[in-house]
Amino acid sequence: MTNNNSNYKYVIEVSGFILMATTFSIINSVSTILIAPVTHARGFTISEYSFLFTINAITISICSPVIGTLLNKVNIKIIMTLSSLLAGGGYILYGFANSIFNFYLIGIIVSIGVCGLTTIPISTMISDWFEPHKKGSIMGIVFAGIGTGTFFWMQFVSRILENYNYRLVYLLLGSVVLVVSLIISLFIARRPSHAYIKAKELGNDYDDNLNNKNLNFKEISQTPSFWSFTIGLFLMGISFAGIKQHIQSYLSILGYPLNFNANIGSILAVVGLIANIIGGILFDKFKTRKVLTGLGIITIISIIFLLIANKPIFAYLFAIFYGMTMCISSIWPAFGVSKIFSDDNYSVIFGIANMFMTIGASIGPFLSGLIADTSYGYKTAWLIYLVITVTYYSLFIKTTK
Numbered sequence: 001m002t003n004n005n006s007n008y009k010y011v012i013e014v015s016g017f018i019l020m021a022t023t024f025s026i027i028n029s030v031s032t033i034l035i036a037p038v039t040h041a042r043g044f045t046i047s048e049y050s051f052l053f054t055i056n057a058i059t060i061s062i063c064s065p066v067i068g069t070l071l072n073k074v075n076i077k078i079i080m081t082l083s084s085l086l087a088g089g090g091y092i093l094y095g096f097a098n099s100i101f102n103f104y105l106i107g108i109i110v111s112i113g114v115c116g117l118t119t120i121p122i123s124t125m126i127s128d129w130f131e132p133h134k135k136g137s138i139m140g141i142v143f144a145g146i147g148t149g150t151f152f153w154m155q156f157v158s159r160i161l162e163n164y165n166y167r168l169v170y171l172l173l174g175s176v177v178l179v180v181s182l183i184i185s186l187f188i189a190r191r192p193s194h195a196y197i198k199a200k201e202l203g204n205d206y207d208d209n210l211n212n213k214n215l216n217f218k219e220i221s222q223t224p225s226f227w228s229f230t231i232g233l234f235l236m237g238i239s240f241a242g243i244k245q246h247i248q249s250y251l252s253i254l255g256y257p258l259n260f261n262a263n264i265g266s267i268l269a270v271v272g273l274i275a276n277i278i279g280g281i282l283f284d285k286f287k288t289r290k291v292l293t294g295l296g297i298i299t300i301i302s303i304i305f306l307l308i309a310n311k312p313i314f315a316y317l318f319a320i321f322y323g324m325t326m327c328i329s330s331i332w333p334a335f336g337v338s339k340i341f342s343d344d345n346y347s348v349i350f351g352i353a354n355m356f357m358t359i360g361a362s363i364g365p366f367l368s369g370l371i372a373d374t375s376y377g378y379k380t381a382w383l384i385y386l387v388i389t390v391t392y393y394s395l396f397i398k399t400t401k
Helices: 008-042 046-070 076-094 100-115 119-129 132-163 166-187 193-209 224-244 247-253 258-285 288-307 312-323 326-330 332-340 346-372 377-399
Strands: none
Touching (some): 008 119, 008 132, 008 247, 046 100, 046 346, 119 132, 119 332, 132 258, 132 326, 224 326, 224 346, 224 377, 247 258, 247 377, 258 326, 288 312, 332 346, 332 377
């Protein structure tokens, strides 16, 4: 267990931050600003292109339990290196895609890569290397990389799109993903030796030997807390993905110019960056139920601002308030698993939990696009997500003590 106290854990922390600021931000956040350019250039409808986000989320939901299980059986360097090739190489291929089906196929490749490269392996390494009372804070810092990267890449992409087409964006950013993720995967990523020893000791006895919090999946699935937590994650995936992936498109429909939309995205990113750091500290220092209640109230207020975002002041207020809640989608799934369940076989349990969230995330973007293409428009979607938001926060609060 001495490895857990070595300074190398801070190298893991920094590398995790970099991966979230590059690979995760580029693939999951920056892609939203490309909706309008790609649909206009290729003649796709919003719902057609939005279905790409659904395919990506479905792929991740299928891969999450698999990646979680493989992490206890295969060296993490191998998993992350192969995933780097898929994520970076696949994102470059977007630049050569001409049909919507090309985008869908490439999306599957990229999603497999990002699943084996970011959230699950990074959260697993944090769980391995850091003490329980520091995990929330460390996860907050690492996942703040999402906001940092999004802020930078949103500005970078908007500048490129002013003078060049979207294909160049895919080529440049795909190259960044490929190079950065390969360096970290090959030379930095690793788990402490005791993590593999523990996984090996548990082995096939995992279904029989865990007590108290250390329950096998069959036993866990029979507890009320499991269903409150996972259904909450499912609904949160619908709401967060449904809103986040369509903010740029919604603002465009309201008549805002591209630079305004990029600024809103950057504000979201900056506030989200700060919120992730502060949110991680709050989860460590205060009762989980109180933190979740506060975040729930702020999220509801932010969606109300989104409904009246036809005035710039409310668009900015939405960005500020919604950004303050970003930590719930980034920190809570990983922290919640550690808080509610066991750190033994953490990657397996988190892989299953992440599956529920990404299944929800597979529905949200397509649902938003589907509603946006009707006479009801985006505001109807936001009202639906307002109800869903109240529901999933209630479930999370019910799960915690």
